Amino acid sequence: METPAAAALPKYYVLKEQILTLIEDAAPGTLIPTERALAEQYGTSRTTVRQAIGELVSEGRLDRTQGRGTYVAPPKVTHVRQLTSFTDDAASQGLTAAARIVDVSVLPADPATARRLAVEPGTEIHRVERIRLVDGEPLAHEVAFLAGPLPDLARTVAERGSLYAALREDYEIRISEVEDTVETKLAGPAEVQLLDVEMGAPMLLVHRLGFTPDGQPVEWTESVFRGDRFRFVARMHV
Amino acid sequence: METPAAAALPKYYVLKEQILTLIEDAAPGTLIPTERALAEQYGTSRTTVRQAIGELVSEGRLDRTQGRGTYVAPPKVTHVRQLTSFTDDAASQGLTAAARIVDVSVLPADPATARRLAVEPGTEIHRVERIRLVDGEPLAHEVAFLAGPLPDLARTVAERGSLYAALREDYEIRISEVEDTVETKLAGPAEVQLLDVEMGAPMLLVHRLGFTPDGQPVEWTESVFRGDRFRFVARMHV
DNA sequence: CACGAAAATTGGTCTAGGCCAAAATGATGG
DNA sequence: CCATCATTTTGGCCTAGACCAATTTTCGTG
Structure with a gap:
């Protein structure tokens, strides 16, 4: 009974x-x-x-x-500290992080993106679409929008292997403050195809706005992380 | 066709x-x-x-x-900046945040919690279990463990309405640095009962470790937020 | 008119089984 | 021994319907 x-x-x-x-x-x-x-x-x-x-x-x-x-399934060990660079950070945990570049292009800013990057709508901005991999497994789909002149961005990102490294080393742009928002989302057809998850699987939807030391927003990124493999870590002063 | x-x-x-x-x-x-x-x-x-x-x-x-x-459903407006105090922060968005205290008690630290708070296992620590409400709706279930002597904690937390305010005002403990981890979780029977969500609904599981200015960990909190109503915001220096 | 019981409505859970597509398995021919 | 093709296995998607529980609506009664 x-x-x-x-x-x-x-x-x-x-x-x-x-x-x-x-x-x-x-x-x-x-x-x-x-x-x-x-x-x-x-x-x-x-x-x-x-x-x-x-x-x-x-x-x-x-x-x-x-x-x-x-x-x-293997345990959820992918413990990525989202402080500065995904790439730098994963290495400190003994993980081989990589990013597969899907697309790097220049396009006019739509109104919403223009507002976030504090530029006029229609201004040419850069778009970098990547798949982030950890130990060979796809972990996140990420689309970054960047303001400012960034000549030959496709090449420098490919060479550096890290967007933040390219900004820092090749364009002398340092991102010193970020605002992240995290919420849940269910996997749709795009995530099923790109990240090898099931339809309806819970995902972490992360938006990041990155600022230079003088307070200028230069990076607007939308990332979709696999909820079953990922743990987001943020350490911060209050 | x-x-x-x-x-x-x-x-x-x-x-x-x-x-x-x-x-x-x-x-x-x-x-x-x-x-x-x-x-x-x-x-x-x-x-x-x-x-x-x-x-x-x-x-x-x-x-x-x-x-x-x-x-x-009403839109997902509950945009809570998780920087310092949930209570202080919600007010700045015109939301009426509240916390319903479920339990405040003193108990010996189990090994895992003791390690996180850097005390000896068995040391008496405080446990504060609350339901966080925004505009009357339950939003999160939160269990905090606190190290150190905190006389009459149940009363002070009830009076201040905010755990952080009580720590600051009544015990002169300031939390100046936090480490948050965020991951997904599916609602089980506990969340169904406490937070009025459906079985299997995606939730945000947040762990927080709070430090005093001298680097001493004093707060270890596990929170389960409703994924359908909540958006986590973290702004930080890199 | 007010109240309470009965009926209808609506979501909640579960069954039994069909058909499809991808992967593994096994048979077959070079 | 290996490549190729058919078969079997396994998960992926869907149907049709049963029964239950919470809520609302209806209706009879005082």
Whole structure:
């Protein structure tokens, strides 16, 4: 006989906790039983099994691929300190961070971006779209908008491997203050394609406005991070 | 005839976007058609409708209550700057922030908390559990652990209405540096009960370690914020 | 008119199963 | 021994409908 409280919990949630106990001591990569097997084993429907597994995938505890199966995910170690440069910072944790450049272009500022960068709408600004990788895995999709003349930006970013390094070394632009906003977002088709996550997976949506020492905004960035692999760290004076 | 790309999208996602266009100009509180009506109207099953609506609820675009219906949610205005005090800060945006104290107690530090606060395990520390409210709505569940002698903490926190104010005014403890980590988490039974969210809704899990000017850690806080109502803002020097 | 009980409405959970697509597996021919 | 193709396995998406619980609405009664 169950306690009333336990009985009031949704069945999929009870199953989710049971699967958790199944995998808590398992090595990453270990296959768990198939959805059909779990449904039979726990006397439930496959729909309910999928709901339980779906949440564990969202939380980064399981990974699954069609045709292969569902297996224990590696732990959420990607602990990136978002202070200055993503690249510099990851190295200090023994992680190999990289960025794959998707697009570097110049375009006229739309009204919203122009307002954020404190330029006239229509002013030519730079757009840098990248995929951030940690240990080879895609972790974030990032689109940065930059004000000011930045000749040959595509080349310098590619060479430096880091946008902040290029700004500092090649253009003598130092970003000394940033304002980050963090909120949740669910993965849509774009994130599914670019970041190898499932539809509807929780993501961290981060907006950053970067200022030079004289208070001029020069960088406006929108980033979408995988919620199942990423932990955002900010240390600051109050 | 549809484009192949559009046809490849899951049906529930297409429906989700259609519902979005339905509600984008609607006032908060406006009821949308019932799930059964939408299923018939769009020639789909109720399961698919529920998946589409479920994501919109997770994103804070819709609210729903059993027996009542599904309606347009108020916008995600709760823009809380997490710099110093939640209380002080919300006021600057014209929001009425409050905290409902659930529990204030003294207990011996467990090993993990002791390590974070740099005290010996077993040392008596304070525990302050609160529900943060903005404009009357529960927004976050927060458990703070504090080191040091803090006589009559329950009373002072209740009187000041703000933990940080009590520390500053009554105990002359100033927190001058904080380290926040932010990650995603899915709502479980605790959050459903305390914060009035749905099971599995995306939440922001925030850990904060607060230091005094001489570098002593004195505050360790774990907070769970509603992902559909909250936006975390951090402005910092680099 | 006010109140409370009954009925209808609406979201909440779950089942059983079908069809598809990707990956792994195994058979087959060079 | 290896490459190629068909088969099987596994997750991905969807349907149709049952039953429950919370809420609202309706309606009868005092």
